[in-house]
Amino acid sequence: MSVSRAxxxxxxxxxxxxxxxxxVCHDADMFARLKEAYHLxxxxxxxxxxxxxxxxxxxxxxxxxxxxxxxxxxxxMLNIGxxxxxxxxxxxxxxKFRVMVERSMFTSSLKLRPMNQLIRxxxxxxxxxxxxxxxxxxxxxxxGILRKGKALIFTGPSEIGKTTVGRLCGEDxxxxxxxxxxLLSWPRPPDRGLLVKSAPILGELPFTTxxxxxxxxxxxxxxxxxxxxxxxxxxxAYLRFLYQIITPMYFKEPITRAIVSLTEEFADEVTRAxxxxxxxxxMDKNLLWEVESKVNELKAAEA
Amino acid sequence: MVDDRVxxxxxxxxxxxxxxxxVIRDDGxxxxxxxxxxxxxxxxxxxxxxxxxxxxxxxxxxxVSIDRASADVENALAGMRAKGLLKxxxxxxxxxxxxx
Numbered sequence: 553m554s555v556s557r558a559x560x561x562x563x564x565x566x567x568x569x570x571x572x573x574x575x576v577c578h579d580a581d582m583f584a585r586l587k588e589a590y591h592l593x594x595x596x597x598x599x600x601x602x603x604x605x606x607x608x609x610x611x612x613x614x615x616x617x618x619x620x621x622x623x624x625x626x627x628x629m630l631n632i633g634x635x636x637x638x639x640x641x642x643x644x645x646x647x648k649f650r651v652m653v654e655r656s657m658f659t660s661s662l663k664l665r666p667m668n669q670l671i672r673x674x675x676x677x678x679x680x681x682x683x684x685x686x687x688x689x690x691x692x693x694x695x696g697i698l699r700k701g702k703a704l705i706f707t708g709p710s711e712i713g714k715t716t717v718g719r720l721c722g723e724d725x726x727x728x729x730x731x732x733x734x735l736l737s738w739p740r741p742p743d744r745g746l747l748v749k750s751a752p753i754l755g756e757l758p759f760t761t762x763x764x765x766x767x768x769x770x771x772x773x774x775x776x777x778x779x780x781x782x783x784x785x786x787x788x789a790y791l792r793f794l795y796q797i798i799t800p801m802y803f804k805e806p807i808t809r810a811i812v813s814l815t816e817e818f819a820d821e822v823t824r825a826x827x828x829x830x831x832x833x834x835m836d837k838n839l840l841w842e843v844e845s846k847v848n849e850l851k852a853a854e855a
Numbered sequence: 856m857v858d859d860r861v862x863x864x865x866x867x868x869x870x871x872x873x874x875x876x877x878v879i880r881d882d883g884x885x886x887x888x889x890x891x892x893x894x895x896x897x898x899x900x901x902x903x904x905x906x907x908x909x910x911x912x913x914x915x916x917x918x919v920s921i922d923r924a925s926a927d928v929e930n931a932l933a934g935m936r937a938k939g940l941l942k943x944x945x946x947x948x949x950x951x952x953x954x955x
Contacts, residue, residue: 785873791877809868816870
Protein backbone atom coordinates (compact mmCIF):
# COMPACT_ATOMS: atom_id res chain seq x y z
CA MET A 553 0.00 0.00 0.00
CA SER A 554 1.53 3.26 -1.08
CA VAL A 555 0.43 5.17 2.02
CA SER A 556 3.00 3.28 4.07
CA ARG A 557 5.76 5.38 2.55
CA ALA A 558 3.87 8.61 3.23
CA UNK A 559 3.64 7.97 6.98
CA UNK A 560 5.85 6.03 9.36
CA UNK A 561 6.39 6.34 13.10
CA UNK A 562 8.52 9.43 12.69
CA UNK A 563 8.30 10.49 9.04
CA UNK A 564 5.60 11.94 6.86
CA UNK A 565 6.00 12.85 3.23
CA UNK A 566 4.16 15.89 1.98
CA UNK A 567 3.74 17.38 -1.47
CA UNK A 568 4.77 21.02 -1.96
CA UNK A 569 4.11 21.86 -5.59
CA UNK A 570 6.21 19.42 -7.62
CA UNK A 571 8.41 18.61 -4.64
CA UNK A 572 7.91 15.78 -2.19
CA UNK A 573 9.43 16.58 1.19
CA UNK A 574 10.02 14.06 3.95
CA UNK A 575 9.42 15.58 7.37
CA VAL A 576 11.25 13.61 10.02
CA CYS A 577 10.56 14.17 13.69
CA HIS A 578 11.38 11.74 16.48
CA ASP A 579 9.42 13.70 19.06
CA ALA A 580 6.09 11.88 19.37
CA ASP A 581 4.00 14.90 20.30
CA MET A 582 5.45 17.15 17.63
CA PHE A 583 5.21 14.39 15.03
CA ALA A 584 1.54 13.84 15.81
CA ARG A 585 0.91 17.57 15.35
CA LEU A 586 2.74 17.63 12.02
CA LYS A 587 0.85 14.59 10.80
CA GLU A 588 -2.47 16.17 11.70
CA ALA A 589 -1.58 19.57 10.26
CA TYR A 590 -0.43 18.26 6.87
CA HIS A 591 -2.80 15.31 6.46
CA LEU A 592 -4.24 16.67 3.21
CA UNK A 593 -0.80 16.90 1.65
CA UNK A 594 0.55 13.40 2.30
CA UNK A 595 2.39 11.92 -0.65
CA UNK A 596 3.80 8.51 -1.40
CA UNK A 597 6.26 9.72 -4.02
CA UNK A 598 9.98 9.36 -3.44
CA UNK A 599 11.16 12.27 -1.31
CA UNK A 600 13.10 14.96 -3.16
CA UNK A 601 14.26 16.62 0.04
CA UNK A 602 14.25 15.87 3.76
CA UNK A 603 13.63 18.12 6.72
CA UNK A 604 14.56 16.62 10.06
CA UNK A 605 13.15 18.53 12.96
CA UNK A 606 14.86 18.01 16.31
CA UNK A 607 12.81 19.57 19.07
CA UNK A 608 14.65 20.83 22.15
CA UNK A 609 12.89 21.04 25.48
CA UNK A 610 15.40 23.30 27.18
CA UNK A 611 16.55 26.69 25.94
CA UNK A 612 20.26 26.96 25.27
CA UNK A 613 22.64 25.90 22.57
CA UNK A 614 22.00 22.48 21.11
CA UNK A 615 24.11 19.94 22.93
CA UNK A 616 27.47 19.29 21.38
CA UNK A 617 27.22 22.14 18.91
CA UNK A 618 28.12 25.01 21.19
CA UNK A 619 30.00 27.62 19.29
CA UNK A 620 29.21 26.17 15.92
CA UNK A 621 25.71 27.44 15.39
CA UNK A 622 25.13 28.00 11.72
CA UNK A 623 21.61 29.31 11.82
CA UNK A 624 22.06 33.02 12.50
CA UNK A 625 21.76 34.00 8.86
CA UNK A 626 18.37 32.36 8.69
CA UNK A 627 17.02 33.60 11.99
CA UNK A 628 15.84 36.83 10.53
CA MET A 629 14.29 35.24 7.46
CA LEU A 630 12.57 32.62 9.57
CA ASN A 631 11.56 35.23 12.13
CA ILE A 632 13.23 33.41 15.03
CA GLY A 633 14.30 35.66 17.88
CA UNK A 634 17.89 35.79 19.10
CA UNK A 635 16.72 34.52 22.47
CA UNK A 636 15.71 31.17 21.07
CA UNK A 637 17.95 28.20 20.37
CA UNK A 638 18.01 27.45 16.71
CA UNK A 639 20.38 25.71 14.38
CA UNK A 640 20.05 24.54 10.82
CA UNK A 641 22.38 22.56 8.62
CA UNK A 642 21.99 21.35 5.07
CA UNK A 643 23.72 18.46 3.37
CA UNK A 644 23.41 19.03 -0.39
CA UNK A 645 24.53 15.47 -1.18
CA UNK A 646 21.64 13.93 0.72
CA UNK A 647 19.41 17.00 0.29
CA LYS A 648 18.71 16.97 3.97
CA PHE A 649 18.01 19.87 6.28
CA ARG A 650 18.47 19.28 9.98
CA VAL A 651 16.81 21.85 12.16
CA MET A 652 17.18 22.07 15.92
CA VAL A 653 14.63 24.32 17.51
CA GLU A 654 13.02 24.95 20.87
CA ARG A 655 9.68 23.32 21.50
CA SER A 656 8.40 26.66 22.76
CA MET A 657 8.60 27.93 19.17
CA PHE A 658 5.57 25.80 18.45
CA THR A 659 3.57 26.30 21.61
CA SER A 660 2.81 30.00 21.30
CA SER A 661 -0.30 31.40 19.67
CA LEU A 662 1.47 30.88 16.34
CA LYS A 663 1.11 27.11 16.86
CA LEU A 664 2.92 25.35 13.99
CA ARG A 665 3.16 28.42 11.78
CA PRO A 666 6.94 28.81 12.21
CA MET A 667 7.03 25.70 10.00
CA ASN A 668 5.90 27.84 7.06
CA GLN A 669 9.30 29.35 6.42
CA LEU A 670 10.94 25.93 6.65
CA ILE A 671 8.44 24.60 4.11
CA ARG A 672 9.29 27.58 1.89
CA UNK A 673 13.00 26.82 2.26
CA UNK A 674 12.42 23.14 1.44
CA UNK A 675 10.22 23.95 -1.53
CA UNK A 676 12.56 26.35 -3.26
CA UNK A 677 15.71 24.37 -2.41
CA UNK A 678 14.15 21.11 -3.56
CA UNK A 679 12.81 22.69 -6.73
CA UNK A 680 16.18 24.13 -7.69
CA UNK A 681 17.86 20.78 -7.06
CA UNK A 682 15.34 18.98 -9.25
CA UNK A 683 15.09 21.46 -12.10
CA UNK A 684 17.40 24.48 -12.11
CA UNK A 685 15.84 27.64 -13.48
CA UNK A 686 12.36 28.87 -12.84
CA UNK A 687 10.36 27.06 -10.16
CA UNK A 688 7.18 25.84 -11.88
CA UNK A 689 5.11 27.32 -9.06
CA UNK A 690 5.72 30.44 -7.01
CA UNK A 691 4.36 31.00 -3.52
CA UNK A 692 2.13 34.04 -3.34
CA UNK A 693 1.01 35.71 -0.13
CA UNK A 694 -2.73 35.41 -0.61
CA UNK A 695 -6.00 33.85 0.33
CA GLY A 696 -7.27 31.45 -2.30
CA ILE A 697 -10.98 30.69 -2.61
CA LEU A 698 -12.27 27.79 -4.67
CA ARG A 699 -15.49 28.73 -6.42
CA LYS A 700 -17.22 27.06 -9.35
CA GLY A 701 -14.16 24.97 -10.16
CA LYS A 702 -11.79 27.94 -10.31
CA ALA A 703 -9.76 29.93 -7.80
CA LEU A 704 -10.03 33.57 -6.87
CA ILE A 705 -7.01 34.88 -5.07
CA PHE A 706 -7.16 37.81 -2.67
CA THR A 707 -3.78 39.31 -1.94
CA GLY A 708 -2.25 42.24 -0.13
CA PRO A 709 0.01 43.05 2.81
CA SER A 710 -0.32 41.37 6.19
CA GLU A 711 -3.37 42.39 8.21
CA ILE A 712 -5.17 43.68 5.13
CA GLY A 713 -7.95 41.14 5.58
CA LYS A 714 -7.10 38.02 3.62
CA THR A 715 -8.24 35.72 6.42
CA THR A 716 -11.36 37.81 6.93
CA VAL A 717 -12.25 37.46 3.27
CA GLY A 718 -11.49 33.74 3.51
CA ARG A 719 -13.88 33.38 6.44
CA LEU A 720 -16.60 35.43 4.79
CA CYS A 721 -16.35 33.61 1.49
CA GLY A 722 -15.86 30.19 2.98
CA GLU A 723 -19.21 30.16 4.70
CA ASP A 724 -21.53 30.26 1.73
CA UNK A 725 -19.79 31.22 -1.44
CA UNK A 726 -16.73 29.07 -1.85
CA UNK A 727 -14.12 26.86 -0.21
CA UNK A 728 -10.97 28.46 1.19
CA UNK A 729 -7.85 26.86 -0.29
CA UNK A 730 -5.54 28.68 2.06
CA UNK A 731 -5.66 32.02 3.84
CA UNK A 732 -1.90 32.56 3.93
CA UNK A 733 -0.25 31.48 0.67
CA UNK A 734 -1.09 29.60 -2.50
CA LEU A 735 1.13 28.24 -5.25
CA LEU A 736 0.62 30.06 -8.54
CA SER A 737 1.92 28.79 -11.87
CA TRP A 738 3.64 30.88 -14.53
CA PRO A 739 1.36 31.74 -17.44
CA ARG A 740 1.16 28.66 -19.62
CA PRO A 741 0.85 28.33 -23.38
CA PRO A 742 -1.19 28.39 -25.52
CA ASP A 743 -3.65 30.76 -23.81
CA ARG A 744 -1.32 31.94 -21.03
CA GLY A 745 -3.77 30.71 -18.41
CA LEU A 746 -2.60 30.29 -14.83
CA LEU A 747 -3.18 27.55 -12.30
CA VAL A 748 -3.58 27.79 -8.55
CA LYS A 749 -2.46 24.95 -6.30
CA SER A 750 -3.02 24.42 -2.60
CA ALA A 751 0.13 24.80 -0.52
CA PRO A 752 0.92 23.15 2.83
CA ILE A 753 1.34 26.56 4.40
CA LEU A 754 -0.42 27.01 7.70
CA GLY A 755 -2.72 29.98 8.19
CA GLU A 756 -5.53 30.68 10.59
CA LEU A 757 -8.14 28.73 8.65
CA PRO A 758 -7.86 24.93 8.51
CA PHE A 759 -7.09 23.17 5.25
CA THR A 760 -10.27 21.86 3.68
CA THR A 761 -9.05 20.73 0.30
CA UNK A 762 -5.90 20.09 -1.70
CA UNK A 763 -6.40 20.75 -5.37
CA UNK A 764 -5.18 22.38 -8.58
CA UNK A 765 -7.61 24.64 -10.43
CA UNK A 766 -7.48 27.41 -13.05
CA UNK A 767 -7.10 30.96 -11.79
CA UNK A 768 -10.30 32.96 -12.09
CA UNK A 769 -9.15 36.36 -10.89
CA UNK A 770 -6.75 38.29 -8.70
CA UNK A 771 -7.91 40.91 -6.23
CA UNK A 772 -5.65 43.26 -4.32
CA UNK A 773 -7.45 44.01 -1.09
CA UNK A 774 -8.18 47.40 0.39
CA UNK A 775 -10.15 47.77 3.61
CA UNK A 776 -12.99 50.19 3.23
CA UNK A 777 -16.45 51.17 4.35
CA UNK A 778 -17.92 50.29 0.99
CA UNK A 779 -17.73 47.55 -1.58
CA UNK A 780 -16.08 48.62 -4.79
CA UNK A 781 -13.94 47.08 -7.47
CA UNK A 782 -11.72 48.69 -10.06
CA UNK A 783 -9.48 47.34 -12.75
CA UNK A 784 -5.85 48.16 -12.04
CA UNK A 785 -3.48 49.47 -14.67
CA UNK A 786 -0.55 47.22 -15.45
CA UNK A 787 2.05 49.27 -13.60
CA UNK A 788 0.00 49.52 -10.42
CA ALA A 789 -0.85 45.82 -10.54
CA TYR A 790 2.82 44.95 -11.13
CA LEU A 791 4.10 47.11 -8.27
CA ARG A 792 1.54 45.91 -5.75
CA PHE A 793 1.75 42.25 -6.76
CA LEU A 794 5.56 42.27 -6.70
CA TYR A 795 5.55 42.64 -2.93
CA GLN A 796 3.14 39.74 -2.44
CA ILE A 797 5.33 37.16 -4.18
CA ILE A 798 7.19 35.06 -1.65
CA THR A 799 10.83 35.48 -2.56
CA PRO A 800 12.65 32.20 -3.19
CA MET A 801 14.91 31.37 -0.24
CA TYR A 802 17.94 29.10 -0.26
CA PHE A 803 20.28 27.86 2.43
CA LYS A 804 23.13 30.28 3.22
CA GLU A 805 22.33 32.36 0.17
CA PRO A 806 21.50 36.05 0.42
CA ILE A 807 18.90 37.64 -1.81
CA THR A 808 20.76 37.86 -5.10
CA ARG A 809 20.09 39.72 -8.30
CA ALA A 810 19.03 36.42 -9.88
CA ILE A 811 16.42 35.85 -7.17
CA VAL A 812 15.06 39.39 -7.43
CA SER A 813 14.99 39.05 -11.24
CA LEU A 814 13.04 35.82 -10.97
CA THR A 815 10.46 37.44 -8.69
CA GLU A 816 10.24 40.50 -10.93
CA GLU A 817 9.77 38.38 -14.06
CA PHE A 818 6.97 36.50 -12.35
CA ALA A 819 5.21 39.75 -11.43
CA ASP A 820 5.59 40.98 -15.00
CA GLU A 821 4.34 37.80 -16.65
CA VAL A 822 1.40 37.27 -14.30
CA THR A 823 0.18 40.87 -14.52
CA ARG A 824 0.57 40.68 -18.29
CA ALA A 825 -1.43 37.45 -18.50
CA UNK A 826 -4.38 38.16 -16.24
CA UNK A 827 -6.35 41.24 -15.16
CA UNK A 828 -5.89 42.52 -11.64
CA UNK A 829 -8.60 44.25 -9.64
CA UNK A 830 -8.52 46.29 -6.48
CA UNK A 831 -11.28 45.20 -4.12
CA UNK A 832 -12.51 47.53 -1.44
CA UNK A 833 -14.44 45.40 0.99
CA UNK A 834 -16.48 45.48 4.16
CA MET A 835 -17.59 42.69 6.46
CA ASP A 836 -20.80 42.16 4.48
CA LYS A 837 -20.30 38.87 2.67
CA ASN A 838 -23.40 39.27 0.52
CA LEU A 839 -22.25 42.61 -0.78
CA LEU A 840 -18.75 41.16 -1.20
CA TRP A 841 -20.02 38.72 -3.77
CA GLU A 842 -21.77 41.40 -5.73
CA VAL A 843 -18.29 42.27 -7.01
CA GLU A 844 -18.33 39.05 -8.97
CA SER A 845 -20.98 40.38 -11.33
CA LYS A 846 -19.19 43.73 -11.46
CA VAL A 847 -15.94 42.01 -12.46
CA ASN A 848 -17.76 40.02 -15.12
CA GLU A 849 -19.16 43.26 -16.47
CA LEU A 850 -15.68 44.80 -16.58
CA LYS A 851 -14.25 41.73 -18.32
CA ALA A 852 -17.10 41.67 -20.84
CA ALA A 853 -16.61 45.37 -21.58
CA GLU A 854 -12.91 44.79 -22.25
CA ALA A 855 -13.62 41.78 -24.45
CA MET B 856 39.40 64.51 -16.96
CA VAL B 857 36.04 63.50 -15.56
CA ASP B 858 33.84 61.52 -17.90
CA ASP B 859 30.29 62.84 -17.57
CA ARG B 860 28.57 60.29 -19.76
CA VAL B 861 25.61 58.89 -17.91
CA UNK B 862 25.15 55.18 -17.20
CA UNK B 863 22.75 53.15 -15.16
CA UNK B 864 24.12 51.48 -12.02
CA UNK B 865 24.84 47.81 -12.42
CA UNK B 866 22.85 46.61 -9.41
CA UNK B 867 19.58 47.60 -11.01
CA UNK B 868 16.69 45.69 -12.52
CA UNK B 869 14.19 47.64 -14.56
CA UNK B 870 10.98 46.99 -16.43
CA UNK B 871 9.11 49.17 -18.90
CA UNK B 872 5.33 49.01 -18.57
CA UNK B 873 2.98 51.29 -20.49
CA UNK B 874 5.62 53.98 -21.16
CA UNK B 875 6.68 54.11 -17.52
CA UNK B 876 9.63 52.30 -15.98
CA UNK B 877 9.88 50.50 -12.66
CA VAL B 878 13.43 50.45 -11.34
CA ILE B 879 14.27 47.88 -8.69
CA ARG B 880 17.43 47.77 -6.61
CA ASP B 881 18.82 44.25 -6.75
CA ASP B 882 18.27 43.74 -3.02
CA GLY B 883 14.59 43.89 -3.93
CA UNK B 884 13.92 46.39 -1.16
CA UNK B 885 13.36 49.58 -3.15
CA UNK B 886 11.29 50.16 -6.25
CA UNK B 887 11.05 53.49 -8.06
CA UNK B 888 8.69 54.45 -10.86
CA UNK B 889 9.85 56.79 -13.61
CA UNK B 890 7.24 58.76 -15.52
CA UNK B 891 7.21 58.92 -19.31
CA UNK B 892 9.83 61.66 -19.64
CA UNK B 893 12.13 60.25 -16.97
CA UNK B 894 11.70 56.82 -18.56
CA UNK B 895 12.89 58.16 -21.92
CA UNK B 896 15.90 59.74 -20.22
CA UNK B 897 16.60 56.51 -18.31
CA UNK B 898 16.68 54.52 -21.54
CA UNK B 899 19.33 56.89 -22.90
CA UNK B 900 21.53 56.38 -19.82
CA UNK B 901 23.52 53.62 -21.48
CA UNK B 902 26.95 55.15 -20.88
CA UNK B 903 27.30 56.59 -24.36
CA UNK B 904 25.75 60.03 -23.90
CA UNK B 905 26.45 63.13 -21.82
CA UNK B 906 23.55 65.04 -20.24
CA UNK B 907 23.66 67.74 -22.95
CA UNK B 908 23.45 65.06 -25.63
CA UNK B 909 20.46 63.47 -23.89
CA UNK B 910 18.77 66.88 -23.76
CA UNK B 911 19.44 67.41 -27.45
CA UNK B 912 17.84 64.06 -28.26
CA UNK B 913 14.80 64.97 -26.16
CA UNK B 914 14.48 68.16 -28.20
CA UNK B 915 14.44 66.07 -31.37
CA UNK B 916 11.80 63.72 -30.05
CA UNK B 917 9.53 66.18 -28.28
CA UNK B 918 8.57 69.71 -29.22
CA VAL B 919 10.41 71.40 -26.35
CA SER B 920 13.10 74.05 -26.09
CA ILE B 921 16.67 73.07 -25.31
CA ASP B 922 16.44 75.01 -22.05
CA ARG B 923 13.37 73.06 -20.98
CA ALA B 924 14.88 69.75 -22.07
CA SER B 925 18.14 70.51 -20.27
CA ALA B 926 16.27 71.35 -17.07
CA ASP B 927 14.23 68.14 -17.32
CA VAL B 928 17.35 66.07 -17.85
CA GLU B 929 19.18 67.77 -15.00
CA ASN B 930 16.27 67.23 -12.61
CA ALA B 931 15.72 63.64 -13.66
CA LEU B 932 19.40 62.72 -13.39
CA ALA B 933 19.69 64.43 -10.01
CA GLY B 934 16.78 62.34 -8.74
CA MET B 935 18.24 59.14 -10.14
CA ARG B 936 21.66 59.89 -8.66
CA ALA B 937 20.14 60.62 -5.27
CA LYS B 938 18.53 57.19 -5.32
CA GLY B 939 21.75 55.50 -6.38
CA LEU B 940 20.36 54.44 -9.73
CA LEU B 941 23.25 55.82 -11.80
CA LYS B 942 26.93 55.05 -11.91
CA UNK B 943 29.01 57.85 -10.54
CA UNK B 944 31.48 59.66 -12.78
CA UNK B 945 34.42 57.99 -11.03
CA UNK B 946 33.09 54.55 -11.96
CA UNK B 947 32.97 55.50 -15.62
CA UNK B 948 36.44 57.08 -15.46
CA UNK B 949 37.92 53.95 -13.86
CA UNK B 950 36.24 51.75 -16.44
CA UNK B 951 37.57 53.90 -19.26
CA UNK B 952 41.07 53.84 -17.79
CA UNK B 953 41.15 50.12 -17.19
CA UNK B 954 39.86 49.47 -20.68
CA UNK B 955 42.88 51.33 -21.94
